[in-house]
Amino acid sequence: MSKPSDLVQGTLDLLLLKILALEPLHGWAIGQRLKQISSDVLQVSDGSLYPALHKLEQEGWIKADWQITENNRRAKFYALTTTGKRALALETKNWERLSNAISGVVRLTEI
Amino acid sequence: MLQKLSLRLRSLFRSRVADEELDEEVRFHVERQAEEFVRQGIPEKQAALMARRQFGNVTLHKEECRDARNWAWLENLAQDFRHSVRALRRNAGFTVVSVVTLAVGIGATAALFSVVDKALLHPVNAPDAERLVWLQDYGKGHNDTGGNPMRLIDYEAARSFSAIGGFYSEGGVWQSPDGPVQLDVLRTLGDFNGVLRARVQMGRGLTAEEARGVGQPVALLTSATFHTRFHGNASVLNQTLRFGTAAYQIVGVLAADCDYPEEMDVWAPATRETQTLQRRARFLGMVGRLANGAPMRQAQAELDVMAGRLAQQYPDTDRDITTSLTPLAEHVSQGVRKPLLVLFGAVASVLLIGCLNIAGLLLARGMARRREAAIRVSVGAGYGRLVRLFFAESLLLAGAGCVGGLLLALVGVDVLKAALPDDVPHLAALSLDWRVVVYGILISLVAALVFGALPAWQFAAGAQAFALKDGSAGSGVGKNRLRSLLVISEVALSAVLLVTAALLANSFLKLRSQAVGFNSAHAYTFGLELPWDLDGSVVNAIAADTVARLDAFPGTIAGGVVDRLPLHGGSQSGHLLVRGRTLPAGMAEKEFGFRMASPGYFAAAGIPVMKGGLYRDWQGVKGLHEVVISQRMAALVFPGEDPVGHEIAQSFGKGEPSWFRIVGVVGSVPLHTADTEGAAEAYLPWGATYWPLLNFVVRTERPLADVARYVHEQIQMANKGQVFSTVATLDERTAETRSGPRSYVMLAGGFAVAALALSALGIFGLMAHETARRTQEIGVRLALGAEPEGIARDAVWRAVKLVAAGLVVGLVAAWYVSALINSLLFGVEPHDVGSYAIAAAVLLTAAVAASLVPAIRAARIDPIRALRHE
Numbered sequence: 001m002s003k004p005s006d007l008v009q010g011t012l013d014l015l016l017l018k019i020l021a022l023e024p025l026h027g028w029a030i031g032q033r034l035k036q037i038s039s040d041v042l043q044v045s046d047g048s049l050y051p052a053l054h055k056l057e058q059e060g061w062i063k064a065d066w067q068i069t070e071n072n073r074r075a076k077f078y079a080l081t082t083t084g085k086r087a088l089a090l091e092t093k094n095w096e097r098l099s100n101a102i103s104g105v106v107r108l109t110e111i
Numbered sequence: 112m113l114q115k116l117s118l119r120l121r122s123l124f125r126s127r128v129a130d131e132e133l134d135e136e137v138r139f140h141v142e143r144q145a146e147e148f149v150r151q152g153i154p155e156k157q158a159a160l161m162a163r164r165q166f167g168n169v170t171l172h173k174e175e176c177r178d179a180r181n182w183a184w185l186e187n188l189a190q191d192f193r194h195s196v197r198a199l200r201r202n203a204g205f206t207v208v209s210v211v212t213l214a215v216g217i218g219a220t221a222a223l224f225s226v227v228d229k230a231l232l233h234p235v236n237a238p239d240a241e242r243l244v245w246l247q248d249y250g251k252g253h254n255d256t257g258g259n260p261m262r263l264i265d266y267e268a269a270r271s272f273s274a275i276g277g278f279y280s281e282g283g284v285w286q287s288p289d290g291p292v293q294l295d296v297l298r299t300l301g302d303f304n305g306v307l308r309a310r311v312q313m314g315r316g317l318t319a320e321e322a323r324g325v326g327q328p329v330a331l332l333t334s335a336t337f338h339t340r341f342h343g344n345a346s347v348l349n350q351t352l353r354f355g356t357a358a359y360q361i362v363g364v365l366a367a368d369c370d371y372p373e374e375m376d377v378w379a380p381a382t383r384e385t386q387t388l389q390r391r392a393r394f395l396g397m398v399g400r401l402a403n404g405a406p407m408r409q410a411q412a413e414l415d416v417m418a419g420r421l422a423q424q425y426p427d428t429d430r431d432i433t434t435s436l437t438p439l440a441e442h443v444s445q446g447v448r449k450p451l452l453v454l455f456g457a458v459a460s461v462l463l464i465g466c467l468n469i470a471g472l473l474l475a476r477g478m479a480r481r482r483e484a485a486i487r488v489s490v491g492a493g494y495g496r497l498v499r500l501f502f503a504e505s506l507l508l509a510g511a512g513c514v515g516g517l518l519l520a521l522v523g524v525d526v527l528k529a530a531l532p533d534d535v536p537h538l539a540a541l542s543l544d545w546r547v548v549v550y551g552i553l554i555s556l557v558a559a560l561v562f563g564a565l566p567a568w569q570f571a572a573g574a575q576a577f578a579l580k581d582g583s584a585g586s587g588v589g590k591n592r593l594r595s596l597l598v599i600s601e602v603a604l605s606a607v608l609l610v611t612a613a614l615l616a617n618s619f620l621k622l623r624s625q626a627v628g629f630n631s632a633h634a635y636t637f638g639l640e641l642p643w644d645l646d647g648s649v650v651n652a653i654a655a656d657t658v659a660r661l662d663a664f665p666g667t668i669a670g671g672v673v674d675r676l677p678l679h680g681g682s683q684s685g686h687l688l689v690r691g692r693t694l695p696a697g698m699a700e701k702e703f704g705f706r707m708a709s710p711g712y713f714a715a716a717g718i719p720v721m722k723g724g725l726y727r728d729w730q731g732v733k734g735l736h737e738v739v740i741s742q743r744m745a746a747l748v749f750p751g752e753d754p755v756g757h758e759i760a761q762s763f764g765k766g767e768p769s770w771f772r773i774v775g776v777v778g779s780v781p782l783h784t785a786d787t788e789g790a791a792e793a794y795l796p797w798g799a800t801y802w803p804l805l806n807f808v809v810r811t812e813r814p815l816a817d818v819a820r821y822v823h824e825q826i827q828m829a830n831k832g833q834v835f836s837t838v839a840t841l842d843e844r845t846a847e848t849r850s851g852p853r854s855y856v857m858l859a860g861g862f863a864v865a866a867l868a869l870s871a872l873g874i875f876g877l878m879a880h881e882t883a884r885r886t887q888e889i890g891v892r893l894a895l896g897a898e899p900e901g902i903a904r905d906a907v908w909r910a911v912k913l914v915a916a917g918l919v920v921g922l923v924a925a926w927y928v929s930a931l932i933n934s935l936l937f938g939v940e941p942h943d944v945g946s947y948a949i950a951a952a953v954l955l956t957a958a959v960a961a962s963l964v965p966a967i968r969a970a971r972i973d974p975i976r977a978l979r980h981e
Contacts, residue, residue, distance in 0.1 A: 027136060028143040046140065047167040050133075051175040075143075076136045 012044060012052050014095055017080065017088040020062055024079035026069065027053060053078060061087045133176055141166055174496070191503035199507060205476065206508070209469045212869065213512025213558060216462030218519025219862070221543070221551045222527055223458050225520070227451055228546055229537040234443040236368045237307045239400075244407060245442035246275075246397035246414075251431040251686065252700035258395035260300055260381075260388045262429065265421060266399075267301060271410035273402040276303030277395035280375065281803075282640030283355030284834050292340065293640065293834035294354050296330075297372060298381040306400045307371060309378075313337075314348045314363030317380065321362075324386045330359035330379035334367040340376070355642035357382075371443070372396075373536065382644065390428040391763065398439060411436050447535045450855045453932055457611065457862040460604045462554070464869045466562040467604075469508065471597045471873055473566035475880045477501075498567045505563030506556075513555035517548060530858055532851035565593065594877050599917040601873045602954060605866040606921025607928055609950035612856070612863035614929055614939055617946055619856040621938035622849055628780040628789050629677050630717025633668075634810050634841035635818045636676060639833055641803035651798045653833070654805050657826055658709055661809045664821050670809040671712030674802050676841070677780045678848040681792060682706050682802055683761070688768050689748065690758035703744060704782065704792030705761050707802055713739075713777055713794075715808040716841065723755040723775030726796050735796055738771035743779040744791040759793060771795060784848050785937050808841060815840060855935065867953065871961040878910050878965035889969055890977025899970035906969045910962030911955065918951055925950070 019025065019033050031049055034042055044052075056062045061084035067077045080088070141162045148158035166172070199206045235243060246266070250256045263277045277300035285292045304317055312334060321329050330352065332341065341347045351358050359379055380386075401410055414434050421429045441448075484497060524541055531538055639657075641650055654672045661670030674682035681704040687694065710725045712718075722745075726737035738759065745754045754776060760768035771793070779789025811818060819838040827835050882889075889902055929941035939946070 026139070028140045032147075045167065046144075046165060047172040047175075050137070050140075050172060051178070054176045073139065073143075074135070075139050076132070 011095070012048065013056060014088070014091045015042065015044075016052060016056060017061060017084060017091065020078055020080045021085070021088055024067075024077045026067075026075040026077050028075075030078070056084070059087075060084075130177070133173055137166070137169060137173065188499070188503065191500045192507065194500065195504040195507050198504060202476065205472055208872075209472060209508050210511045210515060212465040212468060212872075213462075213509065213555075214515030214519055215865070216458075216465040217512055217516025217551055217554055217558070218523050219458045219865075220455075220462050220554060221516055221520035221547050222523030223451075223455050224550050225524055225541060225543055225547045226527055226531065226535065226538070227455055228550075229541060230447055230535045231444045231451060232440075234440050234536040235307075235371045237309075237371065239308075240440065241438070242401045242403075243306065243439035244399050244401060244410065244436045245439045246399055246434050246436060247442075248393065248397075249433050249435065250393075252702065254684070254702045256432075257393040258397040258434075259390050259393050259428075260386050260395065261390050262421065262432070263301055263395060263397060264387075266397075266414065266417065266434070269399075269410065269413050269417060271402055271405040271413045272399045274302040274305035275397070275399040276301040276306045277397045278303055278372065279381070279394055279396065279643070280372065281355065281643045282834075283377070283642050284832060285352060285354035286832070287340070291832060291834050294336075294376040295374060296355060296642075297375040297378045298385070298643075299378055300324075300381050300386050300395065303398065304378070306398050307369065308400075309369050310366040311363040312366045313345060314361070316363060322380050324380050324383035328357050328359045328379065328382070329362045330377050332361055332364045332377055333369065333375055334365055336376040337364045352377075356644050370537070370540070371439075374539075385644065390425055397434075399436075407436050407438070443536050446851075447532075449932070449935055450851070451535070453611065453935065454855065454858050454862070457608055457859055457866075460608055461862050461865045461869065462558065463561070464601045464604050464866050464873070466558050467597045467601050468869055468873045468876070469505075470562035470565050471594050471876055473501075473505070473562060474569060474594050474597070475876065477566045477569050501567035502559070502563050505559040505567070508562075509555040509559035512558065513551055516555070517543070517551045520547065520551065527858075530854050532854050534851065565597075569593070594880070595913055598870070598873050598877050598913050599920065601870040602914050602917025602958075603921035603924060605863070605870040606918055606950055606954055607925045608859075608863040608866045609953055610922065610925035610929060610947055611932060612859045613946035613949045614932065614936060614941065614943060615852070615856045615859050617943060618936045618939040619849075619852050622784055622852055627677065627845070628718065628778045629841075631841040631845060632717070633812060634716055634808055635815060635838055636806060636808045636841050636844055637822055637838045638807065638836045639805040640836075641805070641833070643803055645803055647798075647801045650801070650803045650805070653830065654709070654797060656829070657805070657807055658711060660826050660829070661807060662711070664809065664811065664818075664825070666811045666813040666817075668810040668812070669711050669714035670807065671709040671715045672797060673708040673712045673716070673806050673808065674706045674804065676806050676808070676844055677716065678783060678786075678845045679806075681782055681790065682804075683800065686762040687748065688760045688762050690760070690770055694748070698748060701747075701791070703761075704790050705795060705800075706792055707795045707797045707799055709797045712808055715810045716780075717810070718780060719778045721776045721778060722753070723773070725777075726774050726794075728796075735799075736769070736771045737774045738793050738795055739775040739777050740773055740793045741779040741790055742776055743789045744793060745776045747791050771799075784852065787938060852935075852937070867957055870954070871957045874910055874913065874958050874961040875965065877913075878906060878962045879968075881909070882906065882965045882969040885969070886972055886977050889972045890974040893972060894974040894978065902972075903966040903970040906966035907959055907962050910958050910966075914954055914958035918954060921954075922947055922951065 015034060016030065019030055019037075025033060027049060030053075031044055031046065034044055053062070053064075057064055057078070061081060062078045063081050064076050064078050066074055069075045141159075144162035144165060145155075145158045148161055149155055153161065163169075233240070237243060246258065248256050248258050248262075257279075258277055260277065263275065266272075267275050269275070278297055280295060280297050283294045283296045285294050299322070302319075302322060304322060309316070309331075311331065314331075317329065317331070320326050332347065337343060337347070347361055348364070349360060349362070351360050353359075354377070359377075365378065399410070401407060414436070418429075418433050422432070444451075487497060520543055524543055528538060528541055639653070641653070658670055658672050661667055664670070683705045684702045685705060686699065687701070687703045693699075710728055713720065713725060720739075721742055723739070725739055727735065740748075740754060740759070748754070748759075749757065754773045757773050758770040759773060760770045762768065777794070779791070781787070782790040782792075809818065815838065822835060822838050827833075889897075892902065893899065925947065926942065933941045
């Protein structure tokens, strides 16, 4: 019910950290940005987004504060913390290793 | 780190603020998404709806966000508990039944656990008690025998032990300012105090010389005696106390927790003479402390080597002696281990049956609450949250049961103290301590898991599977199958308990009705314990004088003295020699009893003379070598011939044996409670060997009070320095040897009845629920012309089928379990069909009785009302 079925487990955290590494954003904008940069390939349901954000905040990887948006509304903006940066570096390395390994397997030519 | 903590604390203490912020965040998201849809050209109203739909189940996602906050579970827990309290209060009847069932179960197991903890797990209070071992000597034919002081000294050389010591106990009269007081004296040999690492609370311990009996006699008071007999008065230190045959300087008071061996008043090293007694004398208890790093196996191997050497060195006395080690704790609790474990198993089964009952009730309630579960899911409750909610309820029940149970255990401990036999270690000092409380809490948690898991699973599963539409007739058939399974398990457990109780009860009845070989009617008895180093002529003079005074009592039919009363064991045993014969194999290695009695004893105790006569009176007759033997000995040693006239002796290895001529055969008397055939033993005239424990028996038509007054005025007054025990009927003194089996039967029976009652309750609950569930179905049947009797019979039949299924499982299980209690049974086979039949009959009767009320209710259902309800 709560697990994102459209994303490999654990990758949602990595994506969120990466997006927030570029600039602080509020929840809705994060979802939009993800769709945008992945050219609509990656989508995260609203239901999965917020629990994931709250979990990252709890881990201390991101921090939240209330700011005024471009159209003068109060919204909760999330930003990467120092520990978050370290976590991102680590997760990225893990991801690269994993995806390399998987690509390697996938590219094996069949006889 | 700090930030993380503050966040968590904030979410815990300011959960309302955090919730409001979450609301705002979600609201912003939905509005922002709606704006986006509007920008894409969708009408405003529709856009708002679409945005909300896209977000999904708001409450559920909010809940998930809350769960992401690490402390959320705590908030939820508090909420769950509040909810559960409300739910339980609404169902007061159910709550009370469950809590009482649990409290009784937990209370009984906790009370029994406190006994098991003290008696089986920690029977000896000493530092590093797990290194303590018991040394048991065995003689020819692997018959156990007491230890010898000289051999004990030889064993001191064993390197696997850091200390080794021996002991025996004796009575000693102390002339207190308030009159003579009988003290129980522990005589220690070697480094006994070192073995137990006995500590003193006052004064000093023993020096190495004192411990070996060298120098002026010294003694240590036990803490209990110091406080009761000497009122905790420190001036007793260094005083000289006269008891038994010597005067002892009190050098110290033992610590309060020095309680092995139990119920002693004084510890005094045995005299030098006793500690170096010739190798033939075997009367010691021996204990040792294993050296650090030395496993018991190694110590045993070392003793085996030493025993082999000693056998060569002292062939006359030590040739056949071997010594084996057991952990001291095991030795101390030996006799009570089996029965206590059986009782503990029984009480744990009662608790389990109680839990199954509560699980059944919760299941029934859960079915009624499926609608509630469905509503909760539809408004956003997660699966885990539902399970948790249910566990909160079982935890609450278990918590209340735990508190009630521990309170009951306070009472239960006193009940057990009164009910259990005295040979259970530490029974007198029993109390509830923190270990029992921890145990109670643990057992409650386990109980909560046991009866919470099924309904929780069912509740949550039901929540997923059923929609709101549910709630009509015929639903929940599968769930009742689960309940049937619970009832079958309960019945099976009860069957095991009932069979066990029936076997124990049958065994006890056999014990009570066994042919005793003596006649205790109109027989009274009292005793006198003299110190072991009192001169034999003094002992015999007191015995002779007392018997003469008993004979002088107006109304005496017969009076006499014996070494030990019937069922209280014998005094000496050994191998038998028959002059001019070689005993056949089997008889030569057999241990026969050799005991002493005055001729008047046989008539006093009602032991019949079967053949020949009795020996002449022993008084003043020097070198009287006459003996009577028991019928059992006659049957074994002289089958088909007249033993009178043969000469027998106790074998002592080398040298000319001391022969006794058989003058008669008397009835066999059992040596102990489990002795079915009566002892094979010989009675020697009193004075033939040394024995300072006197048991007097007198037969008279006069009442107990008269005998007691006479003993007090004529016998006690004539022996002012001695303390005679209170006069009791022989019945009473022989019945006390059966107190163990009796209390085990009573307790096991009590637990079996509790199990039966709980199972009946379970059957009743299930049948009542079935009737309620089938109201409409029965209504239709009745409307179509079914007989009400048929409906009732059908309901009872269902219960009987359930019980039959449980019985089959239970009786098969009992078949295996009963083999385990074989050693507790007397004269009853563990597979005694009668006991199984009784258990089955009782359970079936209970089942019919329990299902009768629901069955009658089913038969009385008004079809009109039942159908209108639909």
